Amino acid sequence: MDSAIRARLEAAGYTYLGQENKGRYCHGMVTLCTDLPAMRFLREEYLLRIFFNAKVRKGHAFTYSELKPMTGAKSAESASRLYAQLHWLAGRQILLRGYSLHCPVCDLDVWYDLASVGEFTTCQGCRSAIQLPLEAAFSFRLNQLFIEGMKQGAATVLLTALRLYESSPAAFVWQSGVRAKKHGQETEIDLVALCGERLVVAECKDNFEDDTALHDQLRRTTDVARDIDATEFIFASLREGELEAIQALRGIEALTRWSRALLLRGESSV
Ligand SMILES: [Zn+2]
Incomplete structure (x- = not known):
């Protein structure tokens, strides 16, 4: 766990519970490929x-x-x-x-x-x-590491981390699969990144249904993002079709400068 990210969580009253499997797979995949730009x-x-x-x-x-x-x-x-x-x-x-x-x-x-x-x-x-x-x-x-990681949605997490890294390559730290707890409520955050001075929290889904489970997850993650005074909240997906992604985000709040949907499919290639 990056100490600066952990400090932001703890300063907001969260207990850091460790990293879920998906997060460890993501970091392992990057290790296999050398670094994040290689992804x-x-x-x-x-x-x-x-x-x-x-x-x-x-x-x-x-x-x-x-x-x-x-x-x-x-x-x-x-x-x-x-x-x-x-x-x-x-x-x-x-x-x-x-x-x-x-x-x-x-x-x-x-x-x-x-x-x-x-x-x-x-x-x-x-x-x-x-x-x-x-x-x-x-x-x-x-x-096998890619098999397990991909099954758990690592592609969207890594592409989001890569996009954020490119916005701030000189000062970038990230952590995926963060488990944090406050007032008995545990939340799993797909991605927390420090891009220079900007603290970004992201919910990442390869695909999704615009349903209650997704809205609950988004609500929990945006609560944490606000608590830790994140600069930005991102809902990232590999799903094709902009409208659906934005609708899912609208389920929790109107699109603002603070939160945005990031559609990763069809980005320029290697
Ligand atoms: Zn045999």
């Missing part, structure tokens, strides 16, 4: 389609030829751009390279990380030695 690849619509694919999120492995149609990249230019991006993701170990191998003894099909494969590989089922076929295509599986 710009999340702005690429092609890659978001891969990260949001249900089978990718279940840990299924895909060859490059299988990944390509998932992204909708059709022109030669977009295909070569996608190729470079996937190459980069493999280099960062965000996409792990390996082989899907079939065991002729127990019939199990399992994906094996490149590092665990040799001419003979021990079957994860019956433990027999499987010899590699003469021809096999690499397939790629999403890093």
Whole structure:
């Protein structure tokens, strides 16, 4: 926990309860990629389609030829751009390279990380030695940290943090998944960031329904934002369609200079 952010919470009478999983995943994902600016690849619509694919999120492995149609990249230019991006993701170990191998003894099909494969590989089922076929295509599986993080909405949190970082690169600290408690009420805040002198609190949703649960969550988070004298409150989403996002924010108050909806989809790409 950044001490300056924690101090702002405690000065307003909150007890800091730690970081929820989503927050830890977000920071771990950034560590894997080196730093927050490296997360710009999340702005690429092609890659978001891969990260949001249900089978990718279940840990299924895909060859490059299988990944390509998932992204909708059709022109030669977009295909070569996608190729470079996937190459980069493999280099960062965000996409792990390996082989899907079939065991002729127990019939199990399992994906094996490149590092665990040799001419003979021990079957994860019956433990027999499987010899590699003469021809096999690499397939790629999403890093488990990314699987868990993406399932919990890390893409929106990281894109929001990135946007705020770009507004104040010289003095930026952030914390995601902050759990704070006051008067017996616990609140989880997706993102708290200090951008120079500005203190920003954000609620981040990949997608949302404009319903009571969302309004309750927004009410709790904006209460904390006011208590800690935040400069700004942001409701950020990857959902397409501006109207819906603004309607959700209107559920708690009129749009003011203090609060705004941030629609991250369709931002300029890497
Ligand atoms: Zn086997």
